[in-house]
Amino acid sequence: MPELHDLLHDHAGEVRDTDVAADLRRGHRALTRRRARFAGGTLAACAAATAAVVAWPGDRPDQRPDGAPVATEGPATPSATPEQTPPAGLLESDFMYYPDLGHGFTAARDEGASIIFTRNGAPAGSLLDSPTLYMSTPNQPQKFGGTVEYEGRTFYRQVGADAIRDHMWGISTELPDGWWVTLQVTDDAGLTEREVLDFLHHVEVKKGVHEGAAKR
Structure with missing residues (x-):
């Protein structure tokens, strides 16, 4: 990934006490900046369209066509991530x-x-x-x-x-x-x-x- 590589190279001599995770975050942001600008507009348009659709009572999954609410079960509680045991020797x-x-x-x-x-x-x-x-x-x-x-x-x-x-x-x-x-x-x-x-x-x-x- 040239952008991340170049970013780390450019900053290598500036700060000795380097936060590696921060370096990675900056590299990822630099790599995706152009992609994000395009995706942002697309996502905004999709969000607006979605909001318009769910505004109609007949199209909402929690309402009948006449606008009356539909009984639904409560949301499932996500299960905790099971404990993991390190593989042997690691x-x-x-x-x-x-x-x-x-x-x-x-x-x-x-x-x-x-x-x-x-x-x-x-x-x-x-x-x-x-x-x-x-x-x-x-x-x-x-x-x-x-x-x-x-x-x-x-x-x-x-x-x-x-x-x-x-x-x-x-x-x-x-x-x-x-x-x-x-x-x-x-x-x-x-x-x-x-x-x-x-x-x-x-x-x-x-x-x-x-x-x-x-x-x-």
Whole structure:
């Protein structure tokens, strides 16, 4: 997604204490701005037409043609999302399950749609300082960079000119349920490409997580 990639690149040197989720939100908004302008007018027209239709008593599902109300049952109470157990060998965040990253890295900051990893319990900085895992909605594919196949899946490599910064590289892939996950890594993290591929191959997005989660 060039717009999100360019936005992260442009802002990479401005603020060291970066809110990754905020970066993602700005990228998503930039990508959809033109689409939203068109959709907004369409939705407004549809809303007006719908309002006009339901104003006629005979067309309302809660009224008979003579205007008398129709008895209906109360709305169903939505059931609570059942508790989920992390798959064997995976760690749990707000929205994802993920394997141990290794090399002494642990999750230092979990923002739901993104996780920043640091070594030995160090405080989380920005996505430019530490490995960062983030998720993207199914309608925001992270298809930029060259491709590599691993375990029957296609992964996108952001290295060199495709990376956010010269000292970083990353890999993205689409999960079976349509979500996208990306791991951005600093050169000094000590992670190999195969380790990153295997890490992402085992990442899962929790059932019931809606598209708004990645924009939180």
